[in-house]
Structures are given as C-alpha cells and as structure tokens.
Amino acid sequence: MRTFESFNFQPFILEAIKDKGFTEPTEVQEKLIPLIKKGKNVIGQSQTGSGKTHTFLLPLMDKIDGTKDEVQVLITAPSRELAAQIYQAASQIAEFSPTEIRVSNFVGGTDKQRQLDKLTSHQPHVVIGTPGRILDMMNEQALKVHTAQYFVVDEADMTLDMGFLHEVDQIAGRLPKHLQMLVFSATIPEKLRPFLLKYMENPVMEEIKSKAVISDTIENWLISTKGKDRNRLIYQLLTVGHPYLAIVFANTKQHVDEISGYLKAQGLKVAKIHGDISPRERKRVMRQVQNLEYQYVVATDLAARGIDIEGVSHVINAEIPQDLDFFIHRVGRTGRNGMSGTAITLYSPSDENSVNLIENLGVTFQPKEIKNDEIVDTYDRNRRKKREKSKDELDPTLIGLVKKSKKKIKPGYKKKIDRAISESNKQKRRQTRRQEERGARKNKKRSNS
Known part of the structure; x- marks a missing residue:
C-alpha cells in the first residue's frame, strides 16, 4: 500500500492532507495520481465516494505556479452542489500554500456582474464551475482560459444526462491543443465516447471496480x-x-x-x-x-x-x-x-x-x-420458493400436464389431469410399499438362517 508521502507532493499538499485526516490513499488515488503526475491524459471510471475529487485535485494543485497571474486548472461539474463541493476541497488545499493560489467558483444563480468585476483585476489560478456559467464568462471575454494547462471534466456521464455536454464541448474547443485532460465518470455511455475521442490523445483508461457494491457497514x-x-x-x-x-x-x-x-x-x-x-x-x-x-x-x-x-x-x-x-x-x-x-x-x-x-x-x-x-x-x-415441496415429485411425462392445469382449460380436461396426477402418485406409493415389504422379507430370511 502506497502512502501520500510516496507521491512526492510539496510539503503544503501533505499538510492539507493531514488536516483533512486522510491516512492512506484510496484505490483510485493509488492508481491514478502517479499517472496524473506524469502528465498522462486519464479517463477514470469509479463510483461515488471513491475519493476521486482529491485524485485530481492533489496532483494538479501540486503543479500550480502561484507567481503567475493566469488560469492554470479548469474543472467543470454538472451541478452547482458538486461544483461547490470541489471548490471547498480545493480552497482547503490552497490555504496551506506558501504562495497565494486563487480558486474561483463560477455557477449559475450567483452574482454574475460581481464575478466579471473581479476578473478585471486578476485571473484565478483554479477555475471550478458549471459548464454554462464558465462558458458565459468566456464569451464575455472576462475569463481567459487560453493559458490553462489542465482540464478536468468531473461526473462526465451526469454531464451528458443533464444536457451540458454541448457546453463542455465548446469550452474544450477553446482550450490549448496541448494540455492534460482528465475525465472522471461512474459509467462511460456510448454517447460520451465521440467527445472523448475528439479531445483526448492516447488516454489511459482505468476502471476502479468496487470491492463491494455497497459498504459492508x-x-x-x-x-x-x-x-x-x-x-x-x-x-x-x-x-x-x-x-x-x-x-x-x-x-x-x-x-x-x-x-x-x-x-x-x-x-x-x-x-x-x-x-x-x-x-x-x-x-x-x-x-x-x-x-x-x-x-x-x-x-x-x-x-x-x-x-x-x-x-x-x-x-x-x-x-x-x-x-x-x-x-x-x-x-x-x-x-x-x-x-x-x-x-x-x-x-x-x-x-x-x-x-x-x-x-x-x-x-x-x-x-x-x-x-x-x-x-x-x-x-x-422468497420463502415459498425456498420451502421444500411437500408434494410428491411428478414423473417427467406429467410435468407438462401440471403446467397445463395452471392455465385456463376446459373443466372436463382439468379433471382428467387431476386424475392422472393422482393415479401416478398412487402407483408411486404402491411401488414404495412393495419395495419396503420385499426388504422386510429379505431381512427376516437372513435373521432365520
């Protein structure tokens, strides 16, 4: 098992990890952080709660140059709530950086003019938000994303389901050609594949299968x-x-x-x-x-x-x-x-x-x-299915008759089926009695000899 120290993060990243109370990497972090640090394009397929938010935040925050006044990391999320969650996680890491790392959250339902005004003074190092608002800021010529080196699409299948893939496509089309792209998704639907092929060159695809579908707790x-x-x-x-x-x-x-x-x-x-x-x-x-x-x-x-x-x-x-x-x-x-x-x-x-x-x-x-x-x-x-049948088993030749008896059939024919089943069971019982009587006679002879 790896430790967070083995990833060779800057000291402030390790301080932030310690502050969060993380003791060891999750499976998705263990597999993907080394690939992300090497600059690989990655498609990470893992379930909710697997630790994927810090899988991309830790190595990307580790690479940010706080002395540059430019966008370096761009992260899209399909919902305001998820964007807020990523923003909080990134802000917590940024607090420990010796140089200022500016993290901004752009989502609908917030004061757009205020965000535009802030962008006139300086650009954030890390941009997080919903696709619609990020694209809006780009169209206003306020958010300068041409300097971004890393692009993350989180919950890509949910982005597709909610109809935001078109906006993400437009954002990706305006980013530098040579940048590292990371896509995280619980599933990879067919409709998502053309987008991945369009923007990702030789991606490494890792599927992290849960050891248990649901936690044993x-x-x-x-x-x-x-x-x-x-x-x-x-x-x-x-x-x-x-x-x-x-x-x-x-x-x-x-x-x-x-x-x-x-x-x-x-x-x-x-x-x-x-x-x-x-x-x-x-x-x-x-x-x-x-x-x-x-x-x-x-x-x-x-x-x-x-x-x-x-x-x-x-x-x-x-x-x-x-x-x-x-x-x-x-x-x-x-x-x-x-x-x-x-x-x-x-x-x-x-x-x-x-x-x-x-x-x-x-x-x-x-x-x-x-x-x-x-x-x-x-x-x-399912207790009825699991309960042992008390009825005698039927001969294979009568199984078809039983199935027919469960369907709507003429009353006279149903009586014939019932009689056939009853007669079969009587014959079985007679055969069993004969076998038992023969066995008893044989035992009696042995005891007398």
Missing part, C-alpha cells in the same frame, strides 16, 4: 408497501427509526413534493431538493442541512450524484429507481468513512424483478416490517 432493509400507504410508511420509518440525518429519495420532482408535503403536514421539518427549486433556495437549504437545522431531506437522484451531505445515518428509497445505478448512488450516501448506516427500500409486488436484479449485484436485503410502532424482522419474500 450499511444494513439494507426491504419493506413491502402492499396494503399500506407509502407516505404514512415513510413517516413511521422516520419517527420510529430515530435517524440522526435521513435522506428520502424519490424518482420524480412530483413525488418529492408529495412526500415532503405529507411529512410537513405531520409536523416534521423537512428540506426539499430537486431541479425546480431556485438556485438561491437550494443553496440556502443545503447550508441549513449541513448545519443540522434539518433532520430530514427529501430529494431526487440529482442529490444522489451532486450533493455530499455528511453524517447521513439513514437513506430511504421511497421507490426503486428505474436506473439501478442510482440505487447504488443513493445507498452510498450513508455508511461513509467506516460509519454504520441503514438503507431502507420500499417495494411493491410489481418491483419483484428490480429487487432480484439488485440482489444479483451482490446486495443482501433484510426483510423488515413495522409492527406495534417497532421495526421488526419479517418473512423472506
């Missing part, structure tokens, strides 16, 4: 909604389970509104996060969540990929996401940094196939239910 509970009110069930889980901080995930903005509205009506103080919330409101709500002013957050999947909320003890999947990758991202919000966590998934009978697919990923569910205001163990939903 997380308990995965599965709760059936059959015959129950889903919103009421969520309310019970939040009040009976006593979470420190819980995120409830829903698939649509409408469902987020519905769930949060119900919980508020029950007297709970709930934060709501989805794409229709204004940027200023989202920023305010996120600050309040970080300050623990809210104990409950209801959000869409945008939050699963773009927001890093510390101290999440419980995640509740109000419904199973259509894209099962999002299940992993949602559950990964809890049980971080070795802490324990609980992920609760609500399912209906129509979700059976999705539950099976999640189990095929290596997730083990514990079946639970709420009984007398307590969360208790319940029956495995």
Whole structure:
C-alpha cells in the first residue's frame, strides 16, 4: 500500500492532507495520481465516494505556479452542489500554500456582474464551475482560459444526462491543443465516447471496480408497501427509526413534493431538493442541512450524484429507481468513512424483478416490517420458493400436464389431469410399499438362517 508521502507532493499538499485526516490513499488515488503526475491524459471510471475529487485535485494543485497571474486548472461539474463541493476541497488545499493560489467558483444563480468585476483585476489560478456559467464568462471575454494547462471534466456521464455536454464541448474547443485532460465518470455511455475521442490523445483508461457494491457497514432493509400507504410508511420509518440525518429519495420532482408535503403536514421539518427549486433556495437549504437545522431531506437522484451531505445515518428509497445505478448512488450516501448506516427500500409486488436484479449485484436485503410502532424482522419474500415441496415429485411425462392445469382449460380436461396426477402418485406409493415389504422379507430370511 502506497502512502501520500510516496507521491512526492510539496510539503503544503501533505499538510492539507493531514488536516483533512486522510491516512492512506484510496484505490483510485493509488492508481491514478502517479499517472496524473506524469502528465498522462486519464479517463477514470469509479463510483461515488471513491475519493476521486482529491485524485485530481492533489496532483494538479501540486503543479500550480502561484507567481503567475493566469488560469492554470479548469474543472467543470454538472451541478452547482458538486461544483461547490470541489471548490471547498480545493480552497482547503490552497490555504496551506506558501504562495497565494486563487480558486474561483463560477455557477449559475450567483452574482454574475460581481464575478466579471473581479476578473478585471486578476485571473484565478483554479477555475471550478458549471459548464454554462464558465462558458458565459468566456464569451464575455472576462475569463481567459487560453493559458490553462489542465482540464478536468468531473461526473462526465451526469454531464451528458443533464444536457451540458454541448457546453463542455465548446469550452474544450477553446482550450490549448496541448494540455492534460482528465475525465472522471461512474459509467462511460456510448454517447460520451465521440467527445472523448475528439479531445483526448492516447488516454489511459482505468476502471476502479468496487470491492463491494455497497459498504459492508450499511444494513439494507426491504419493506413491502402492499396494503399500506407509502407516505404514512415513510413517516413511521422516520419517527420510529430515530435517524440522526435521513435522506428520502424519490424518482420524480412530483413525488418529492408529495412526500415532503405529507411529512410537513405531520409536523416534521423537512428540506426539499430537486431541479425546480431556485438556485438561491437550494443553496440556502443545503447550508441549513449541513448545519443540522434539518433532520430530514427529501430529494431526487440529482442529490444522489451532486450533493455530499455528511453524517447521513439513514437513506430511504421511497421507490426503486428505474436506473439501478442510482440505487447504488443513493445507498452510498450513508455508511461513509467506516460509519454504520441503514438503507431502507420500499417495494411493491410489481418491483419483484428490480429487487432480484439488485440482489444479483451482490446486495443482501433484510426483510423488515413495522409492527406495534417497532421495526421488526419479517418473512423472506422468497420463502415459498425456498420451502421444500411437500408434494410428491411428478414423473417427467406429467410435468407438462401440471403446467397445463395452471392455465385456463376446459373443466372436463382439468379433471382428467387431476386424475392422472393422482393415479401416478398412487402407483408411486404402491411401488414404495412393495419395495419396503420385499426388504422386510429379505431381512427376516437372513435373521432365520
């Protein structure tokens, strides 16, 4: 196992690492930091929570020349929240630099004129932001990116999904031809490949596969909604389970509104996060969540990929996401940094196939239910399949008849099938008795001889 000292970082980088409490590199850091330090173009494929933000920040911040008044590093992120997270991490490292390293965050929903005014006096060394606002600043001739030596596209698949790849393409087209480009993504969709081929020369592609799909510090509970009110069930889980901080995930903005509205009506103080919330409101709500002013957050999947909320003890999947990758991202919000966590998934009978697919990923569910205001163990939903059959096994020739008997057929024909099955079982029992009687006679003869 490597240490951070083995990367030969400047002393201030090691001080910043120590201040963060990092003791040893994660797998993605161990594999990719040496490549980035060598100047290689890199495509890093790794899951959320793998430590990839510091994978690119540490070696790039190590290369910055603070004496130059020019942009040296450009980083795009698909959401304001993710950009803010990267900005905070970069600012923390910059605090330890002996020479000033200027880090700027350009995102929508902030004071554009103020940002333009600041750029007239000096350029930031590190530019972080959403593609739209960065491109806007470039079009205003205020942000001078022609000097950039390093370009990072973080969460590239999410950038594609949210429709920002066109803006990233325009930004990349105005950057110097010879620069180091780093792309990080949980997945590499086909639609992303033309962009990568267009701008990346001989990239090194590293896929960091999780040793476990979900941290072993997380308990995965599965709760059936059959015959129950889903919103009421969520309310019970939040009040009976006593979470420190819980995120409830829903698939649509409408469902987020519905769930949060119900919980508020029950007297709970709930934060709501989805794409229709204004940027200023989202920023305010996120600050309040970080300050623990809210104990409950209801959000869409945008939050699963773009927001890093510390101290999440419980995640509740109000419904199973259509894209099962999002299940992993949602559950990964809890049980971080070795802490324990609980992920609760609500399912209906129509979700059976999705539950099976999640189990095929290596997730083990514990079946639970709420009984007398307590969360208790319940029956495995597959208990009937696992239970040994008490009926006699059928001859192969009758298996087809059994299958037919389960379909809609004429009553007379069904009686014939039942009689055939019954007769087959009688014959088997007679054969068994004969064998037992023969065995008994043989034993009697041996004992008399």
